[in-house]
Amino acid sequence: GAVVSQHPSWVICKSGTSVKIECRSLDFQATTMFWYRQFPKQSLMLMATSNEGSKATYEQGVEKDKFLINHASLTLSTLTVTSAHPEDSSFYICSATGAGSYLNTEAFFGQGTRLTVV
Amino acid sequence: KQEVTQIPAALSVPEGENLVLNCSFTDSAIYNLQWFRQDPGKGLTSLLLIQSSQREQTSGRLNASLDKSSGRSTLYIAASQPGDSATYLCAVSSNTGNQFYFGTGTSLTVIP
Numbered sequence: 001g002a003v004v005s006q007h008p009s010w011v012i013c014k015s016g017t018s019v020k021i022e023c024r025s026l027d028f029q030a031t032t033m034f035w036y037r038q039f040p041k042q043s044l045m046l047m048a049t050s051n052e053g054s055k056a057t058y059e060q061g062v063e064k065d066k067f068l069i070n071h072a073s074l075t076l077s078t079l080t081v082t083s084a085h086p087e088d089s090s091f092y093i094c095s096a097t098g099a100g101s102y103l104n105t106e107a108f109f110g111q112g113t114r115l116t117v118v
Numbered sequence: 119k120q121e122v123t124q125i126p127a128a129l130s131v132p133e134g135e136n137l138v139l140n141c142s143f144t145d146s147a148i149y150n151l152q153w154f155r156q157d158p159g160k161g162l163t164s165l166l167l168i169q170s171s172q173r174e175q176t177s178g179r180l181n182a183s184l185d186k187s188s189g190r191s192t193l194y195i196a197a198s199q200p201g202d203s204a205t206y207l208c209a210v211s212s213n214t215g216n217q218f219y220f221g222t223g224t225s226l227t228v229i230p
Contacts, residue, residue, distance in 0.1 A: 006161070034217060043122075043207065043220040093161055095218070106150065107211070107218060111161035 002028045004096050006110030013084055013117055021079045021113045023094035029074035030096035034107065035067075038091040050077055084117040091115075120145045124208055124221035131198055132229050139193040139224045141208030146186050153182050153193050154207040156223070162207065166193070198228045 003026040013019050023033060032051050036044040048064075050056040050071035058064045066088075068080040077096075081088055093112040121144045131137055141151075148170055154162040166175045166182040168191070174183040181194040195202060205225045209218040 036220075043222045044209075044218075046217060046219070049217060091159075106152070106164075106167050109154075109162040109164070114159065 002026075002096075002098065002108045004030075004094065004108045004110040006094055006113055008113060009111055010114040011116070013115070015085055015117055016083055018080055018082045019084055019115060021081075021092055021094075021115075023077045023079070023096065023110050025075045025096045025098065025108075028096075028098040030077070030098055031074065032097045033071055033077040034095045035069060035077075035079050036093045036095070038093065038112075044093065047079075081115065084115070086117045089115055089117045120148075120210060120212065120219040122208060122210055122219050122221035124206075124224050126224060127222065128225040128227075130227040130229060133198060133200060135198050135228075136194070136196050137198055137226070139195070139206050139208075139226070141191040141193070141221055143189045143191075143210045143219070146189050148186065148210040148212065150211045151182075151184050151191050152209050152211070152218070153180075153191075154209065156205045156207055158205075165206075195226075198226075200228045200230045202226060203228050 005024045007022045035047045037047050038044045046059050047062045048056045048058045050069050052071050052074050056069035071077040095107040095109045097107050123142050125140045152167045153165040168175050168184045179196040184191045205223045207223045208221040211218050
């Protein structure tokens with residue numbers, strides 16, 4: 001199957017700083033990428049959907065100015081958590097879909113990033 | 119909005135037992151249903167994908183069924199092993215794309 005790589009796998013940052021998380025499709029062109037957040041003992045919640053070259057569409061309740069998403073190429077999307085606070089500590093995971101064959105019927109997930117804000 | 123529920127929330131079984139995990143969803147207009155496994159602190163591993171026109175999929179000791187009209191899916195695990203211990207997530211995608219809605223998961227512990 002298609003491979004999605006997410007980096008870093010974990011990061012600790014100080015409160016008030018910004019953190020960038022990368023999501024790359026390694027062997028296919030990702031026309032759409034999705035960003036999810038998972039709090040402890042809860043399920044994954046969709047934060048936003050991004051299409052290459054377009055502005056991301058954010059879910060209700062997600063601050064677009066705080067969670068900046070860039071999908072500048074067909075193989076890379078980034079999520080930047082700006083002015084991070086301890087309540088932003090969570091597990092962030094991306095998924096991607098592509099065009100053609102099985103790529104547009106199944107989403108492929110990255111390994112996730114554990115963010116801890118201290 | 120689509121809501122996905124998984125029952126039970128936690129399950130503990132002795133090794134070798136067959137077990138069933140349940141998933142229900144409120145909006146039957148889905149594109150796919152997918153079962154994932156998540157190990158503690160890790161990402162998602164896709165187990166089985168069922169397209170809306172299908173009724174079941176099998177992979178090794180795993181069998182997933184889908185009854186779209188009633189909004190239900192089950193994941194059957196045969197001859198459970200300690201290595202099956204993980205959280206199992208059910209997710210359905212909307213019929214407009216591959217945006218997934220996840221259930222809260224079933225935490226499975228298989229006791230040696």
